[in-house]
Amino acid sequence: MAKKKDAVDIAAEQRAREQAEVEQAFLKGVNTLRDLIAPSSLEFHADHFRLGTKYGRTLYIYGYPRQIYTGWLSSIINMDEVLDVSMFLYPVDTQIVMQNLRKKVTQLEASMSINQEKGKTRDPGLEAALQDAEELRDELQVGSEKFFRYGLYITLYANSMDDLTFVQNKVETLFGQQLVFSKVASSQQEQGLNSTVPQLMDQLQIRRNMNTGAISTSFPFTSADLTQEKGILYGINMHNNGLVIFDRFTLENANMVVFAKSGAGKSFTVKLEAVRSMMTGADVLIIDPENEYQRLSDAVGGSYIRLSLNSDVRINPFDLPKVIDTDEADDALRANLVTLHGLLRLMLGGATATNTNVTLSPEEEADLDQALIDTYARLGITSDPLTHNSMPPTMADLYDTLLHMGGSGPKLAQRLRKYTSGTFAGIFSQQSNIEINNAMVVFNIRDLEDELRPVAMYIVLSHIWNITRSQRKKRMLIVDEAWQLMKYEDSANFLFSLAKRARKYYLGITTITQDVEDFMGSKMGRAIVANSSMQLLLKQSASAVDVLSNVFKLTEEEMKRLSNFPVGQGLFFAGQNHVHIQVIASQTETQLVSTNPVEQLKQQQQQQQPGQTQ
Known part of the structure; x- marks a missing residue:
């Protein structure tokens, strides 16, 4: 009986030993939390x-x-x-x-007394230490x-x-x-x-x-040099979760450029800045090529001006600014003649759909210059500022002047005819019937033909510039899809001249583009960036990253991030400083400025649900 019991105990011990070995082998194959977070070596x-x-x-x-x-x-x-x-x-x-x-x-005072007794000169180090103590x-x-x-x-x-x-x-x-x-x-x-x-x-x-x-003083959660007491909220500093609050008008100029690929959030960011800037008393003027700003304009009670060949809106490029400054008034006509030269080169040659290299010959340039002067003179407008309040001429008057003058005038008139009595007649060949007297004014050019878009953008910019010179006021001008102006030398030069002179008239120009290579490949495009104290780089295509890294001297880490930023994140430059920023908006602001088609469709469906007021 005892032998049988001993055999049972031995078998139990054997099973227990085998089970312990199995458990140990199992535990060796299990990854603990320490194993998961520990480095390989x-x-x-x-x-x-x-x-x-x-x-x-x-x-x-x-x-x-x-x-x-x-x-x-x-x-x-x-x-x-x-x-x-x-x-x-x-x-x-x-x-x-x-x-x-x-x-x-006591030690410091004793040392000073000993030095005095020995006739030694004063020791500034001892005095400073004693004062601090x-x-x-x-x-x-x-x-x-x-x-x-x-x-x-x-x-x-x-x-x-x-x-x-x-x-x-x-x-x-x-x-x-x-x-x-x-x-x-x-x-x-x-x-x-x-x-x-x-x-x-x-x-x-x-x-x-x-x-x-x-x-x-060593508190580590300080903002990275881009927080001011006054200004608007641009977003969150991703380096330290501080707020990026900034007033662009405190910089040497208030110009800004925004580079981003489609869908990276550039329009969202710019519209958010516009609506927040209005709260600080700034007027906002926008050139909208894709009908993205109408909802925002309606929400803030702005003026939405739709430019098309079928609309009743008219802008006369021959308008003269009502300049108060005597020195500037003397040059108002001459400045507008220079602007008209660039516009007409764009209309008569540079903006053709098939050939962007058509230029005017020196003889045509001279005849056009004389025709412009004569056109103003026929209505009594000369360099005398007292004559500048007269009714300005129109494109039809210039056409008539060219037609009846010698030299190359009739040929130029023939090329100008499509803007006076041809396909593009009306919109830019009659007296202006618009006024910029609202806190937000949006010029929509979506419905214009592709050939007419750069001309329209040039004329609208010229009209806004005349208003800006007439009355100094805190204003922001947003030029969306600016690459369309960069394609032509005269329109690029005009945009650069505005960026260079805007600060004098309390104007900040925001230039937005998604075609970085074309924009930066232009001499004037690089000059506009150089004359912009603020830059915002959102997510970029791989080819654009190399271009921007050379211009903005980005580190390798910033280059990697630039092509992988999520929507709404980017590099925010202000003067010599820059941070990694996350643009944020409240729910109400998001509803106003979002261009995401999914969100817009969702909002329309919510508005159409029964029981909801429109």
Whole structure:
């Protein structure tokens, strides 16, 4: 009986042993959370470490200037590099600090007395140290300051040792500019890594005495130089989740260019800026080639002017600005003659559908110039500003002048006939019947023929420019699909001249295009970018990224992001600074400015549901 029981126990023990072995084998094959997040390898050296395929290096800060200012760490926080920043603050009992300061003050005063007795010259360093110690004692005594031990460590990451050294030099340069000194944690890279990963371990223990005021200046969540007290909200700074609030009229000029591929959110962003700028008292003028701004115009009570051959809208390019400034009034006629020269070259040659290289000969240029002067003179308008209030001539008057003059006049009149009595007659050959007297005015040119679009954009720009010169007021001019003007030399030159002179008349021009290569391939296109203090680069095609990187000196990381940005994200440049921005809008604003067809269809369906008011 005992033998049978022993056999049963042995069998049970064997089964238990086998089961334990199976469980151990099973557990060996299970990935724990630690296995999932751990790197494939970790290798430490004296001045760097290797984390998988990445290289890293930890620096510590050991020296600070006597005075340090708010936001001194923001340049490091907002670097477009991969780095970890770790801060450790250890409160120190005020009573202990007071005792140590008392001893320090006594030592400093004794040193100064000894120097005076020996007849030595004053030591500015001793005097400054004594003054700082006395001030700190007073502040600690009344409780306005506390005392801390402060440690600041930074771990840098890169794909190679050369890149790691490059990033280290950038960081040390930024620190050195502010008299903040750093060192590599030699032979302590493991402790440095442990001190900067989020596990609350200060293994380096390199600290500096600081009071509350000094430590507060290192607050890491400062905005990246693109936040002002006044202005409009453009979006969120993706570097630090700060708000990008900016007033474009505070820059050297208020011009802006927006580059993006179709569907990246450029119209959404520009319309959002327009409606927010109206809240600050700015008037908004828009050239709309695709009927994208009508809903916004209707919502804010704006004027929507539809230009087409079938509409009753008329704009006379011969209108003269009612300039108040005496000096400018003397040049008003001459300036308009120059503008008309560019327009007529576009109409008579440059804007043909089949040949964009047709130009006027020198003889034709001379005859056209004389015809323009004679056309104004026939109605009593000369360089005398007192004559500028007379009824201006029209394109039909110029046609009649060319027809009855010698030289190449009749041939030019024949080429001009389609705009006076031919296919394109009416819209630009009669007296103007529109007024720009609204906070938002939209000129829609969608229904114009392709051949007439650049001419229409040129004439509308000229009309807006005359109004702008007549009355100085805070205005924004939005030129959508500006590449259509860049195709022709005269219209490109005219847009550039507006961008160059707009600041004088309190005007900010926003130029929008999705054909980056064509725009930047034009000499005038590059000049317009150079005369725009703000730029917004949203998602780009791969071919456009190389072009923009050369112009804006983008880093490799920014180039990678530029072709992969989600809708509404991009690089926002203002002056010499730029940030990664996320454009945001409220639900109400989104309904007004969205051009997403899915969202528009959804809104129409909601409005058509029974029981809802229109």
